[in-house]
Amino acid sequence: MLAQFLQFLFSGVTVGATYALAALGFTLIYNASHVINFAQGEFIMLGGMLAVFFTQAGLPLPAALLLAIAVPAVVGVLLEKLAVEPVKGAEPVTLIIITIGASLVIRGLTAVWLGKGTHGLTAFSGDAPIAVLGATLMPQSLWVLGVTGVIVLALWYYFSRTLQGKAMLATAYNRVAAELAGINTSWVLLLSFAMSAALGAVGGILVAPITMTSYDVGIMLGLKGFVAAVVGGLGHGLGAVVGGLLVGVLEAMGAGYISSAYKDAMPFVLILLILFFMPRGLFGGASTERV
């Protein structure tokens, strides 16, 4: 009983960490520009796929991983510069379609250049499973959780202790005021897209050894990451992390105890429930509209 529960918990938390990173990515971009970036999932995909590609090309692991993070970051910047900035102030639907279009382009190019096959990445510290109270934990899961934890702490430090981080937050709250205070808001926007992409890519790299990767994993990962962001409260950083873990765990539990066929549907049932009962998400606050 316990063993089974722990098993589901471990796999849920592991994949939940990826969702958390994706949700953080959504949150960063949403805060900076009020855009919901439907291409976020593709950054996750790129992370995993590029890590595979670069290691297969012969690069040592650290270099391959670095590139697998840097390239998506550059793609994120391109996305912001070419597709988001030109249409500032457009209707929300327009922006959504643009980011969806971008996700198609990224996915399509990946399929053409890196093929449609499924790939695995070698685990960072081997495949020997660790036994915990009757359940097995993959070493890679520890990497996932560890790295995610470090990143979350780093982001927390960045936003609450450094000037640049606070500048980003200021831009999110009130762009004009931030500009008047001397903050270069277009740079902030660029940075948020780059960081978002990098976060997604890291998530993709970390889980690639466990869940395999291919050109089309981005869609579901992105959508679920989005659900996690909404569950936590769209725009709330800690909410994104908690939301991600929650979505991952509930998905694993649901798949394990209720129905594995509906595994992919779990997060979306969750978002409906959240919208019905707690629309601002777990951490979102109330706001009044000035007329």
Place this chain on the structure above:
Amino acid sequence: MALLDVKDLSIHFGGVKAVQNVSFQIDAGIVYSVIGPNGAGKTTLFNLITGVYRPTTGEIRLDGEAIHGKSPDELARRGVARTFQNLQICMNMTALENVMVGAHLRLDRNLFKAALRWPSLRARDRELREEAAELMRFVGLASYQGARADSMSYGALKRLEIARALAMKPRLIFLDEPAAGLNPKETIEVDELVRKVADAGVTVVLVEHDMKMVMNLSDRILVLDYGKKLAEGTGAQVRNNPDVIAAYLGAHA
């Protein structure tokens, strides 16, 4: 019985007490103005009475019926109309259509009849178009009849909102700073328009900063300061009230 009776009305936004224990009455057929420095709570008061905000405490009665907490569309049904300080115009429609929307409650809104182009519906719509055109003439926008809302000037849009409010055939109309942002000539035109509206029998509640206009038009004035009622009375009474002079009017009024 007064048309509008406000008792001990308060609203708190977190720690900010935007309106505190305000009480007043408005009789039917008069022009009642609410004045006070910026941030005194005038628009908030409007929002409370017209259902945009829900009061924290207090009562609002319209013809004896409690209306506090009711939504704006429920208030519209009871003959309450309003215009907005920051303009709420539907820029995606023509000027005429904006006015026609004001008559919403007086029309057959049936979806199926609309889709099937029911003759009675079409006839009523044609009548409404005439009515709306007439209202636009009434407020001085005759030259904008074929225009799209997004091509009109700020001053024109302010008058368009009044036309839309009048299309509701209201008994009580709240005008939130109708002269704000207008030059002296336009302000005089608005002054005359408000007079016309009041003469037509509609009870007018006005928020304005232009003291000349307020003193000219108002039968009674309410002075707010920091969300509290500072004074109430006729123009002469308010003008000579020492508290009001100190807080707001200064030596000249």
Place this chain on the structure above:
Amino acid sequence: MQKNAYFGLFIVVAVLLVLPWLMPNSFYMDLAIRMAINAIIVLGLNLLIGFAGQISLGHAGFLGIGAYASAALPTHFGWHPLLAMGAGALAAAALAGLVARPIFKLKGNYLAMATLGLGIIISIAARNEAAWTGGPDGMPVPAMALLGLELSSDRHWYWVVALLLAVSVWASLNLIDSPFGRALRALHGSEVASRVVGVDVVRYKVAIFVLSAVFASLMGSVTAHYVGFVTPGFADFFHSIELVTMVVVGGMASVYGSLVGAVLLTALPQALATFEGWETVVFGAILMLCMIFLPKGLVPTLAAKFGKGG
């Protein structure tokens, strides 16, 4: 604006009447029928997105409900196809109403997220419930019988769909220039203003969402009978996005834009087939370029350029 708008309807009808004689072969006939079906769906969706300003990212889910109702109910329970179609529409309406009410009571655009979730759940259910839906491979759909006559040939379908399209365009034009339609557009223009003139905002949003869901379900049934087969892909996220794209590219809040969007984006995948492997990239690129340079959509942008601006 009224006279001009209805003039377009004459053109549409004229085109529909002449088209069959211009078709070189059945491939084009099939394409035309698919275009017309999509156009009707898009008209309904545009009422929601363009006129009422609400975003639905799961509309294909309602298509799926109609399609699978038309497939499963006659097959498993022996229902008459028309009855099944009605049942599908009713189910779509009920589902839409159930979800819409709580969502629209919230401030902000939560419909996008709710419909996203709903659409995906429906498509996954379609894939899983193999006993009812035939699973990932889908299931065949019995032929539609109208007044005793079985609809089988392309020609029959063309006239049925053409008629439906003409009626839909006419009804949409009527709707827009009516008290109901004006209230809807006012809602999009300024929710505050519409509230203050007495529009029950929640009720209208729910009504238009349910209406567009019913449109979709009915056309889902029509598609199912026309194609003769239904698969889970019909209700999936991609299809939902394709539909939204048709609205946005053709022109939000534009009846004729809906037609243009449907025609172009139904033909596009066929045209892109020559790109072999690059279809996704090109499709995505077209989407992005369209939205960046023509954010109002084709028809409104062209209309503005050539004077009218209606």
